[in-house]
Amino acid sequence: MSTPLKTLFDLTGRTALVTGGSRGLGLTMAEALGEFGAKVILTARKQDELDAAVAHLAGLGIEAIAIAADMGKPDEPARVVEAIQAAGQSVDILVNNAGTSWGSKTEEMPLDGWNKLLAVNLTGPFLLAQAVGRAFMLPNCWGRIINIASVEGLLGHHPRMIGTIAYNASKGGLINFTRALAAEWGAQGICVNAIAPGYFPSKLTGYVLDKHGEELRGDTPRGQLGCDDDLKGATLLLASNAGAHITGQTVVVDGGASII
Template sequence: MDSASLFNVQGKVVLVTGGAKGIGRMISEGYVTNGATVYISSRDAKACEQAAKELNALGKGKAHAIPANFYNLDDVKKLAEELGKREGSKYLKPYLTGIASVLTRYLPLELHVLVNNSGSNWGAPYDEYPSEAFTRVLTLNLHRVFDLTQLVTPLLEKAATPEDPSRIINIGSIDGLRVPSLETFAYSSSKAGLHHLSRVLANHLGKRNITSNTLACGPFESKMMAATLKSFGETIKAGVPLGRIGTPQDVAGSCLFLSSRAGAYINGSTIAVDGGSAIAAKL
């Protein structure tokens, strides 16, 4: 029961949505540097390719880019199909490459970990908050999480065993646990919905040896948080009992725990990765 085996993810196949930037990039690096094969997907194809190139230079694991616009359901379907083909092709001998697209349907395609990280935000005063903000934010932050998870469930099932289930990790937010002071009505609602969707999935998919858990993240350095941290960084730090912003090690380490043998019996949980800010008293 040594730590090396308890937290081992070497050889696992991982899909990280939004894995080229921000928290997703932090998570992707954590997996690659610990020997996993990571597929990075977002609508920014150049960012995906660049991230894969940089991560592959780190060694141990591997990174591959599969760009997809998650607002577009057809793109999500193509992502799931492409992932199956790429993972299936590794079972073919080189001289069978030309017929890989035909044979992969019969091969044991596997996905060990799905990290649903892609997300968007929309801030506006209450009296001016547009209806389209809810459509856009809930589509990406909640609806497409279900769509993608449903589409890759067969790949997750192939990799799963009772002792080593496949894992779904949903990247939520402490704004889905608490009431945020910023006027981000669609974002906080979507993350609260994601937290509960994760629990519902845990109940249904646990029977298929697939766990579903959520990381409710606090403040991290990311594109989404950049403007907020620039304007209110010191105030935000002051509201975190640990007195700092989250680091790549914090969120990557949480994912590695949930993806390894150490986290194999965790299912339906929401873990706050926020330095304690969700429970800090404001008065």
């Protein structure tokens, strides 16, 4: 007898940790997970933005707490996990969403910029997945890790726009990190997948969209950029038992821009 869809998507009793969760796509994904029953733990660098996000989720009837942390610092992932344990909480779902970018011609890209991008976009997700897996998911033989990559990790950056060599490299690395970890931890009941968004209006993409927004819309079969709701379905699928047989995959959410 098949399981009802409502049961497959239900996250009641689960706890989700969302990095970069105080605003933008991170907060949107937290809304989706919380709406289907998950408790939510948010991390971001700024406490005031976290407080506002927790209040926003509470207004939607979603139980949430926040831990201020900078995922670009190598000691922070372990500290976050220790704080979660000290609060008597666990983590079933990890959304590695925190990220940053740097626009520069490759020949002018400074090494400290490159290192900053890799620290936040690739090393941070590795260290947090390692800490969360070790503390919670591997002992429980259940977990869902969703890495927020980008279509820039699958494609070459268009030469008419400012270069983003470090961003592309970090997101490409995150996609193969997803495959490698999925293969290693699959037998322990842990699914690891990535979502690769196209262009969504955000603080991170503001400069590019101001200069190239109309071109990017014109290059997209749907003729529009992503909106707040467009990542919710993919996130819920990959976080729940509805996606239990999906692992090591990258779900592209870009309105079809990468197919032409």
